[in-house]
Amino acid sequence: MVPGVTGMRPASAAVWRDAGSRAALRVALAAALGVASMVISPLGALAQTREVPQGRSEIQLSFSPIVKKVAPSVVNVYGARVERQQQNPLFEDPFFRRFFGGDFGVPRERVARSLGSGVIVDPSGVIVTNHHVIENMTEVKIALADKREFECDIVLRDPRTDLAVLRIRDKGVKLPAMELGDSDALEVGDLVLAIGNPFGVGQTVTQGIVSALARTQVGIGDYQFFIQTDAAINPGNSGGALVDMKGRLVGINSAIYSRSGGSVGIGFAIPAAMTRVVVESARNGGKMVKRPYFGGRLQAVTADIAESVGLERPTGALVAELRPGSPAAEAGLKRGDVILSVDGQAVDDPDAFGYRLATRPMGGQATLVVQRGPRKETLKIRLAPAPETPAREAVKLPQRTPFGGATAANLSPAVAEELSMDVAGSGVVISDIADGSSAAQVGLKKGDVILAVNGEKVATSRELDAALSRRARYWEITIKRGEEVFTAVLGG
Incomplete structure (x- = not known):
């Protein structure tokens, strides 16, 4: 407080009796202004960093170069299936037919159709899309951004990942393919573009960020490990591309969380690492994707389990059961072990472990880090397909x-x-x-x-x-x- 000033009040209510009081007021105001200048000066410094754009390049920031690069690789996928519908047995009665006439007993045909999106991943005409887009379809056609259309064969269906691979029937045609990116390198906050055919209106591009990684409990397929994004994804976007800022495919858009059926900013994409496994299986002539076999049952780690094995937090996949002779048993895993990582990639729960193992290449070995009691162990597991013993004999x-x-x-x-x-x-x-x-x-x-x-x-x-x-x-x-x-x- 400044001497002579007893308090701060509105100026209209202040009464100054003499010159001494007026001098004290000047001192108080000077002190107040000094403090104010110290508070305001940092904001003023920030304001001084603002500059007028120096050219058109600084104003016209755009994603158009990326879109021009990748849009030709995103296609519309049309599926169809002819269904024969048998009429009511009453129509087969001779009296009914004589009275009403007409070919009531002849089965009628109905065409079931589906619509979605796909991504060209090989110049020879290999396209990846969602399995649910072409599920039960017998005829599939794609349409490119340049209006060309091609009939396709379904090369591989993989409902476990909700992915399918198509190939155009025309030989010798070169199509614009999109490069597969590294989905494991994505981080929350990275910018991404979603490209597809929402509601059948035509190719559409939306922009957003990676909202989360390794989302589980989405309820699509067996491998619950999804990229979450807030880029607008709507019905018809299924099978379309999620693209990073270098124009590489990092995910296949598959689902949205919505109460109304429209986008609310929560979309899910299958990581490119899983897409690569399915595409490589199709390229090698496989009708079914073969993945490394574990041979055991896992369960989530609770807080109590984490405390009992010396973990700081509940993470990893607990080995609850092992099958004799399986790769898991051969690797030296034991009941009660907690798997923490696969080839250096962290494992948060059994779904994450299933994804990490499924994306390892067949043959060779993978490195597991496990918590066994108070210490960590490093084990090697053989990457081999599940044995077909006894023989299938379908x-x-x-x-x-x-x-x-x-x-x-x-x-x-x-x-x-x-x-x-x-x-x-x-x-x-x-x-x-x-x-x-x-x-x-x-x-x-x-x-x-x-x-x-x-x-x-x-x-x-x-x-x-x-x-x-x-x-x-x-x-x-x-x-x-x-x-x-x-x-x-x-x-x-």
């Missing part, structure tokens, strides 16, 4: 039974992997079911393990086929579905 089951339209196979680690089953025991499993078949109508599902038919145990696909070949008025079937075992009685 059998199409008799049509005149409730199993008509189903295919059964002997259960092996390879078959269990394909069907996303947790445990590969022994027995006979339903490996495929035709749409609209008797098996589908009675509620059988892929992955059901058939234990017995009419009280007779079945251990192989041949035994199941033989049991169903006998005539019966009814069928008593014992099924294992997941961890549940139940018996159903079906009419003959």
Whole structure:
């Protein structure tokens, strides 16, 4: 406080009685202005750093150079399937047909269609898109940004990753391909572009940032490890490109989180590392993607488990079960080990481990760092496909039974992997079911393990086929579905 000044009040209420008081006021104001100048001066310094743009190049910042580079590689994908629809059985009655006329009993055809996006990843005409875009489709066509159209063959379907690979039928045509980038190098906050065909309106580009990495529990495919972005993604963008600032493909746009069906700034893309595995399998002539087999069951690490093994926080994948003779058992893993990383890439949970292992190249070994009690261990795991032992011996089951339209196979680690089953025991499993078949109508599902038919145990696909070949008025079937075992009685 300055001598003579008892307090700060509005100027209109102040009363100064003499020259001494006025002098004191001048001192107080000078002091106040000095303090104010010290507070304001840093802001003034910041204001002085602002400059007028020195040319057009500093004003016209744009993503157009990237878009011009990558847009020709993004295509529209059109799928179609012809469905035969049987009319109501009433229309087959002769009296009804004579009275009403017309070809009521003739099955009618309906064309089911799908629309999405895709990305050219090889100049010879290899395109990657989402599996759900072409699921159940028999005819596929792509349209380029320059209006050219090509018929395509479906080279590979991989529902486990929700990816599919197409190839144009025209030989000798060179198409503009997009370079695959390193999705593992992405960081939260990186700028990205999403390119696709939302709502079928035509090619569209939106811009955003990487909002998060390694998102799990999205509910798409078996490998839950997604790039999250706030770039606007809408229906029709599925299969389109997520592109970094160097014009490289870092993800395939697959899903959005939305209550209304439109974009709310939460979109998910499959990382390019997984895309590369699927594309390479297709290039090598595979109809199915083969991935390294682990041979064990994992579970998430809770806070209590982390404390018991000496971890600072709940992270990693806990080994809960090992299968004899599997790569996991051969590597020296033990129950209770916590896997922390694969080839130097951190593992936060079992989903992250599944993704990291699935993106390792077949052959050779991968390095695992595990927490075992109070110390860390480094182990090597063999990168080999799941064995098909016993032999598959797939059998199409008799049509005149409730199993008509189903295919059964002997259960092996390879078959269990394909069907996303947790445990590969022994027995006979339903490996495929035709749409609209008797098996589908009675509620059988892929992955059901058939234990017995009419009280007779079945251990192989041949035994199941033989049991169903006998005539019966009814069928008593014992099924294992997941961890549940139940018996159903079906009419003959």
